[in-house]
Amino acid sequence: MQGEAVPPRVPTPRRYLMCPPRYFAVDYAINPWMDPSKPVSADVAVAQWTELRDTYRRLGHTVEEIDPQPGLPDMVFAANSGTVVDGRVLGSRFRAPQRAAEAEHFRRWFLEHGYRDLTMPEKINEAEGDFAWTGKLLLAGTGFRTDPAAHAEAQEVLGVPVVSLQLIDPRYYHLDTALFVLAEATDTATAQVVYYPEAFSPGSQRVLRRMFPDAVLATAADAECFGLNGVSDGRNVVLPVEATDLGARLAERGYEPVYVDISELRKAGGGPKCCTLEIRK
Numbered sequence: 001m002q003g004e005a006v007p008p009r010v011p012t013p014r015r016y017l018m019c020p021p022r023y024f025a026v027d028y029a030i031n032p033w034m035d036p037s038k039p040v041s042a043d044v045a046v047a048q049w050t051e052l053r054d055t056y057r058r059l060g061h062t063v064e065e066i067d068p069q070p071g072l073p074d075m076v077f078a079a080n081s082g083t084v085v086d087g088r089v090l091g092s093r094f095r096a097p098q099r100a101a102e103a104e105h106f107r108r109w110f111l112e113h114g115y116r117d118l119t120m121p122e123k124i125n126e127a128e129g130d131f132a133w134t135g136k137l138l139l140a141g142t143g144f145r146t147d148p149a150a151h152a153e154a155q156e157v158l159g160v161p162v163v164s165l166q167l168i169d170p171r172y173y174h175l176d177t178a179l180f181v182l183a184e185a186t187d188t189a190t191a192q193v194v195y196y197p198e199a200f201s202p203g204s205q206r207v208l209r210r211m212f213p214d215a216v217l218a219t220a221a222d223a224e225c226f227g228l229n230g231v232s233d234g235r236n237v238v239l240p241v242e243a244t245d246l247g248a249r250l251a252e253r254g255y256e257p258v259y260v261d262i263s264e265l266r267k268a269g270g271g272p273k274c275c276t277l278e279i280r281k
């Protein structure tokens with residue numbers, strides 16, 4: 001790039017919790033991507049998921065695994081089952097009855113792995129599907145899944161500031177389909193995010209512009225392939241293989257795009273981030 005210095009991007013090692021999609025299926029439709037009349041393959045889903053897990057390990061991250069359960073085809077989307085900040089865990093409560101039982105399996109996993117500071121929410125809360133940690137505060141989506149009252153509950157339980165954002169496009173029903181954090185910072189203004197503005201209400205777009213004047217703005221095409229469902233370690237950004245335009249723009253800012261094929265998982269309305277619950281300590 002001409003004249004413009006690209007800051008060095010520093011990755012930090014992460015700890016993730018993932019669930020292999022052994023019982024993956026699209027038997028019901030709770031978002032516009034799901035069509036139960038179309039065929040899906042659990043074997044293909046497992047192969048794609050395995051590649052995603054191995055990609056994280058190759059990048060130096062730790063991946064823990066929770067056992068999948070028959071009858072819970074969406075359990076692969078671990079991001080919806082917990083929000084962990086500073087070792088404090090806020091569990092989840094699903095909007096759809098078809099997913100309700102997942103929350104308890106994850107609650108047990110956390111307890112069995114030594115996470116004693118765990119609270120199960122009273123309000124509907126789809127965890128990291130709607131919560132994104134910037135290093136200083138939680139950005140919180142609502143409009144389709146997580147109850148706005150769960151934002152206040154998260155602030156109280158986790159003891160971190162929460163900023164509510166209104167989602168308005170049913171295809172981008174979780175915050176993590178419309179925004180992700182590229183680089184965390186304890187100072188909000190220097191945290192780097194990428195988002196698709198049209199997924200948010202006009203007021204929330206103004207909030208995002210104010211908080212992140214230097215954000216990367218995604219296009220409709222970036223969003224449609226689930227490019228906003230990326231996972232960044234501060235340098236390496238795991239993206240769906242179709243998101244090459246977005247990847248190229250991130251590369252100009254010093255990030256390293258790492259592509260994975262998630263085409264089978266997308267049939268359930270999920271991508272890399274949906275499969276990935278980050279355990280922050």
Ligand code: ARG
Pocket residue numbers: 030031034074077079080099128129130174176177268269270271273274275
């Ligand atoms: N089929 C799942 C649902 O509709 C997909 C969840 C995707 N997860 C996410 N973090 N966006 O609940």
